[in-house]
Amino acid sequence: MVPSLWVEYESLINEVIRHRWVASRFAAQQVSQQSPLELIKDQSGRPYLGVQRKPLSLSHCEGFVAAIHADVSVGIDVERISFRVQKIKKYFMRDEELDLLGEENQELILAWSAKESIYKWLGEKHLGYKSQLWIRSIDFMGQAMEIEINTNEHNLIQPVFFRQDSEKVLTWTLGEIGGPGGRCS
DSSP states (O other): OOHHHHHHHHHOOOHHHHHHHHHHHHHHHHHHTOSSOOEEEOTTOOEEETTTTEEEEEEEETTEEEEEEOSSOEEEEEEEOOGGGGGTHHHHOOHHHHHHHOSSHHHHHHHHHHHHHHHHHHTOTTOOTTTTEEEEEEETTTTEEEEEEEOSSOEEEEEEEEEEOSSEEEEEEESOTTSTTSEEO
16 A cells, blocks of 8 residues: 555554454455555545546445445445444435335345445535435345435436345445436436
């Protein structure tokens, strides 16, 4: 890793966070095949690979790490399934989404993770998970969903893909913002 990454590592105080940080940088190095790994962050903290500024997204949680990069904007999230999501569901889920997905922990974590992936893909601070992101449809067999995004700058529908098992949920999205991957609503 380049020296600037070690400076970031040294600034982390918590050992658990340090381990997750290292694991996510290792995953980034694996998917990018870049050695040494050179990450650049924009003003919002969004990471890119090297001076070419190739889009990159990282995620880590208790025991899991995920990374994705492409030539287009990307977002990825991995979450451990937990009951804690029950406490915050009213802050990120609309009634229509609860009707569509249900209120079990796994479905709520899936919704949270999908919205996290959209947040990372879009790169906008202060995005309202309940007010500006709406899960419009979900195909559990095809492991894909569509999320409508309504902000001052964007009104579009973006696909989010997912994999899940009894422990975790992984979601990701990619494509030009407002481009062929998503469509205007």
